[in-house]
Amino acid sequence: MVPAPTATAPSPHSPYQSPHRLPPGLVHLVFHRGLTVQPHPCCGRLVPPETTAQVHPQLFTRALLSFATAEHGVQVVYGDVQRIELNGTEDCAAGVSFRDGRTLSADAVVLALGPWSGRLPLVSSLFNVSGLKAHSIVLRPQEPNAISPHALFLRYQPTPASETLDPEVYPRPTGEVYICGLSKEAIPPDDPEEIVGEPGSIAMLHEIAATVSNHLKVGAAELVAEQACFLPCTDDGLPVIGEIPGAKGCYVATGHSCWGILNGPATGASLAELIMEGSATTVNLKPFSPARFLRENDSS
Structure with missing residues (x-):
């Protein structure tokens, strides 16, 4: 990777003195192809490595699921949910129905379906x-x-006249390097297994990787994965967390965009409190309540 640049104008709140070599942590650089790399002004404030951690999405979610099944007896049931079953007389959650005809009874249902929630x-x-x-x-x-x-956290221009891109590069302690970016609005397929990356976007990420470091060029690094995912987004840019109006016992948690892994644990803890205790104390869920859309619809 590029040598750690020297910061020239650190914030007075920075624990590091200028000039200094940037420590392991978060670095925002501006890349112009063929030009010198310059540190972004925000480099003056860095997160110290002692308080910085990296979460691997797959390892993290599998670890949570393994702990829940081993320590708390959670059972995992796979299926394609077709609809939520409501008690007709009280409009409260009664379970879910799968497309293969199975049903699963429940007194509380949480819809955490990402971009498929709709x-x-x-x-x-x-x-x-x-x-x-x-x-x-x-x-x-x-x-x-x-x-x-x-x-x-980069700003990258393939050519001086082209659009500026915002890729991100994350070296992992496992020896891998994760490089992401190049987002666009699209409709997710019904089957997540059908999600594939677009060749042009994947090729651009390889170009960016080779620009960042000779060690990431084709032939110098093993290709582990080329992939794509879908981030769930809402019209107002805020997550939707809470009980669905008119469907007692039915809750939703979606719309976290790229912050799902970061905010997922707090979302889960808050929903558990809301379901079991009637209110959340970990996070104030009022700004994220799905009821806010009722108010918007009424005002329009």
């Missing part, structure tokens, strides 16, 4: 959830120790 009329009749398709590649350099432990 496929259920109970959600789409209240608010819109759209999908933002984001691309990523994972590389394993032949010399992993040559990659410094900096998370890079």
Whole structure:
């Protein structure tokens, strides 16, 4: 990776003195192809490595699920949910029905379906959830120790006249480097297994990787993955967390965009409190309540 640049104008609140070598942590650089790399002004304020952590989405979610099943007896049931079953007399959650004809009874239902949340009329009749398709590649350099432990938030221009891109680079302690970016609005397929990256976007990420470091060029690094995902987005840009109006015992948690892994634990804890205790104390859920869309619809 590029040598750590020297910061020239640190914030007075920074614990580091100028000039200094940027420590492992968060670095925002401006890349212009063929030109010198310059530190972004925000480099004056960095997160110290002692208080910085990286979350691997797949390892994190699998660890949570394994702990829940092993320690708390949680059972995992796979299926394609077709609709939410409500008690007709009280409009409260009674369970879910699957497309294969199975039903699962429940006294509380949480819809955490990401960009697929809007496929259920109970959600789409209240608010819109759209999908933002984001691309990523994972590389394993032949010399992993040559990659410094900096998370890079970049502005990249393939040519001086082209649109500025905002890729991100995350070296992992496992020796891999995760590079992501190049998002666009798109409709997610019914089957998540059908999600594939667009060739042009994947090729651009490889170009960016090679620009960041010779150790990430084709031939110098093993290709681990070329992939894409869908980020759930709402019209007002805020997550939707809480009980769905008119459907007692039916809750929703979606719309976190790219912050789902970061905010997922607090979302889960708050919903658990809301379901079990009647109110959330971990997070004030009022700004994220799905009831806000009722007010918007009434005012329009």
